[in-house]
Amino acid sequence: MGGDPGRRVYRWDLDKTYLLTDFDSLRGVVRSAMEPAWAKRAVPGATALVRELGREGPGWRPMISIVSGSPTQMRARLEEKLRLDGVRFDSLVLKDNVRNLRRGRLRAVRGQFGYKLPQLIAGRVGLGAAAVESLFGDDAEIDAVVYSVYADAIAGRIGTVELSRVLEAGGAYGDDIVATLASLRRVAIADAVERIYIRLDKGRPVADFDPLGTRVIPVRTWYAAALVMVSVGELAPTALAPVLAGSALSAEAALAELEDVVQRGHADAAGLRAHLGRLPPRAALILEGPSTYRPPTAPHPLDYLAILNGFRPRV
Secondary structure (H helix, E strand, C coil): CCCCCCCEEEEECCECCCECCCCCCHHHHHHHHHCCHHHCCECCCHHHHHHHHCCCECCECCEEEEEEEEEHHHHHHHHHHHHHCCCCCCEEEEECHHHHHHCCCHHHHHCCHHHHHHHHHHHHCCCCCCCEEEEEEECCCCHHHHHHHHHHHHCCCCCHHHHHHHHHHCCCCHHHHHHHHHHHHCCCCCCCEEEEEEECCCCCCHHHHHHHCCCEEEECCHHHHHHHHHHCCCCCHHHHHHHHHHHCCCHHHHHHHHHHHHHCCCCCHHHHHHHHCCCCHHHHHHCCCCCCCCCCCCCCCCCHHHHHHHCCCCC
């Protein structure tokens, strides 16, 4: 795919990011593998948000890319689920665990870091430096670290030696490391990742993400992510109503989400005031006062080996 000027790319995980998947028990794994597409449930607000992100306009076609650790054997059902939800996507990458087992790659069956990072870098090839990205994941695995390493790798902030070490520490096999470095050499180096949204499925403390900088935005709901995107002009204000409805939040809970992302400095209060027009009194009160907005940045250099070691999945 060619690198269109100003192209916006949205990369999504599936399990616990888009789908309410139970991988914490054997029963949940079996149910997830066997249940039909119509029985699979989306995370509240996720369907509406992906639909809004994928809306096309004159000369404007966002790219929706999904990279999931779900097995390739589930492709037909997952594609059907996305179609039933009315979600348009450009690519769906799944893990070939049968191939991993045949090759004796046992750590690749459960490991996500050594699988996702190579897939993300390979997916960047050919997009061009102008393509800007937003990434969506969850805290059930280590999406925040995977996405951060990806962002710094394609920006040229991580050298090949460091990237090789991080990939090895993350469980990648030697030939995958070689292939990833080859892919990176074909990427147009650019500081392309603006924000990384992480859904707090496991309730990991927000402070755990602080070492990764303000580029990583932990959220309890996808409505909170939509508020951030509207505040910076990335998402149309009209998207808030369907995402809020899909999130099934009460009026009190919606205000709490607004207050949270504003107080933490992720949502630009001035931007929300400008985009939303007349506001209910309590919402207007939240958006008053001095700005706490912090533009998305990442500290550099980051000790990703130490971060990776301390960011193992919580179960």
